[in-house]
Amino acid sequence: MSHDELLALPTTVSVETAARAIRLGRTRAYQLARQGQFPCKVIRIGASYRIVTVDLRRLLGIEPS
Numbered sequence: 847m848s849h850d851e852l853l854a855l856p857t858t859v860s861v862e863t864a865a866r867a868i869r870l871g872r873t874r875a876y877q878l879a880r881q882g883q884f885p886c887k888v889i890r891i892g893a894s895y896r897i898v899t900v901d902l903r904r905l906l907g908i909e910p911s
Contacts, residue, residue: 847866847867849908852867852902852903852906852908853903853908855899855902855903856899857898857899857900858889858896858897858898858899859896859897859899859902860894860895860896860897861875861876861879861884861888861895861896861897862875863897864884864886864897864902867902867906868885868902868905868906876895879895879897880895884897885905886898886901886902886904886905887901
């Protein structure tokens with residue numbers, strides 16, 4: 847994902863989107879989310895997982911200007 851794409855993300859994103867941003871496979875990303883070991887804050891809503899975008903950007907060293 848480009849810098850501009852990362853800055854345009856909504857408040858939370860899917861595990862797939864976060865995995866793509868950090869170049870992690872989909873299966874491994876879900877595995878880490880289920881185990882509570884994903885490198886960003888994960889919010890579980892029912893059966894789905896959402897990743898907090900601020901944490902994702904921080905992990906990647908991207909801050910909005």
